[in-house]
Amino acid sequence: MTGNRSDPAAHDLDAPDQDTMLRRLDPSASPETPSVSGNDLAASSAALDGSNRPTACGEFDIRIAPDGTWFYHGSPITRKPLVKLFASVLRRDSDGEYWLTTPAENGRIRVDDAPFVAVELTVAGQGHEQVLTFRTNLDETVTAGPGHHIRVSVDPKTGEPRPYVTVRDGLEALIARAVFYQLVELGVEEGRAGAAPEYGVWSRGQFFPLGRMDRSI
Numbered sequence: 001m002t003g004n005r006s007d008p009a010a011h012d013l014d015a016p017d018q019d020t021m022l023r024r025l026d027p028s029a030s031p032e033t034p035s036v037s038g039n040d041l042a043a044s045s046a047a048l049d050g051s052n053r054p055t056a057c058g059e060f061d062i063r064i065a066p067d068g069t070w071f072y073h074g075s076p077i078t079r080k081p082l083v084k085l086f087a088s089v090l091r092r093d094s095d096g097e098y099w100l101t102t103p104a105e106n107g108r109i110r111v112d113d114a115p116f117v118a119v120e121l122t123v124a125g126q127g128h129e130q131v132l133t134f135r136t137n138l139d140e141t142v143t144a145g146p147g148h149h150i151r152v153s154v155d156p157k158t159g160e161p162r163p164y165v166t167v168r169d170g171l172e173a174l175i176a177r178a179v180f181y182q183l184v185e186l187g188v189e190e191g192r193a194g195a196a197p198e199y200g201v202w203s204r205g206q207f208f209p210l211g212r213m214d215r216s217i
Contacts, residue, residue, distance in 0.1 A: 060100060060107040062086075066174065068117040068137040084138050090115055092170045116140070116173035118165055121182050130186070132203040134165055136173050142166070145204025150175075150183075152210055161211065183210060 063071045070077045070086065077083055090109075091099045098111045120135040132144045144150050144165055152163045163175040163183070175183070183201050187210055191197040200209040 058107060060109050062100070062107075062109040064098075064109070064111045064115050066113040068115075068174075080138070087115065087138055090171060113162075114164055114172045114174040116167055116171065118142075118173040118175045118179055121179045123182075123186065128202050128205055130202045132183075132186075132201065134173065134175070134179070136167065140167060142168070142173070143204065144201075144208065145206050149206075150201070150203070150208035150210075163210070 061073050065071065070083050077086075086100060089100055089102050091101050093099065098109050098115065100107055100109055116136040116138060118134040119137050122133040122135070124131040124133070132150075134142050134144070136142070142148050142165060148166045150163065150165050152161045154160070155162050161180070163180045164172040165175055167173050186201050187199045188202070189197050189199055190207055190209075198207075198209040199211055200207055202208075
């Protein structure tokens with residue numbers, strides 16, 4: 001469900017290479033500690049006017065694997081604060097392409113599945129008052145509800161469910177298998193006139209189907 005942890009031929013990206021990537025995306029940052037927070041960097045990027053746009057770079061050689069690991073030139077980025085900084089300026093356009101957009105540069109990256117993984121679930125309340133809060137592999141929290149939908153697609157090759165939750169700005173987190181099992185245990189049956197009953201979960205007054213009752217989830 002969550003893919004492999006590393007590429008067979010990859011080795012850990014060493015500190016100098018990671019520092020080079022950090023300076024490339026944010027020239028003002030120091031190797032030890034980024035000079036700006038992810039929120040500051042994102043705000044600076046959003047505030048750019050037409051006369052000071054970031055340089056278009058085509059593609060960065062960055063890939064996010066199905067398990068949420070970031071790779072640069074085929075090697076994993078092991079410094080979590082650096083990954084969080086990059087993730088804070090990750091954007092998805094209307095064509096479904098993923099971009100890192102900073103005050104310095106703008107480049108496309110490859111995302112194998114979803115850019116985040118939901119690794120933990122916290123449940124509060126019951127029934128229609130239930131609130132489901134997810135924590136991602138990068139420690140972002142998102143509460144399912146209006147604007148943060150849970151959706152389940154079906155893998156065309158395996159027939160297995162592929163559950164996701166919207167994190168922000170069209171970016172999703174793949175819900176890890178163990179967390180999805182928790183959702184299934186919380187599920188209830190909802191029927192509508194003239195339609196097959198659905199099995200799903202409530203969060204913040206909104207119902208999210210996990211699958212039809214006439215097929216396995």
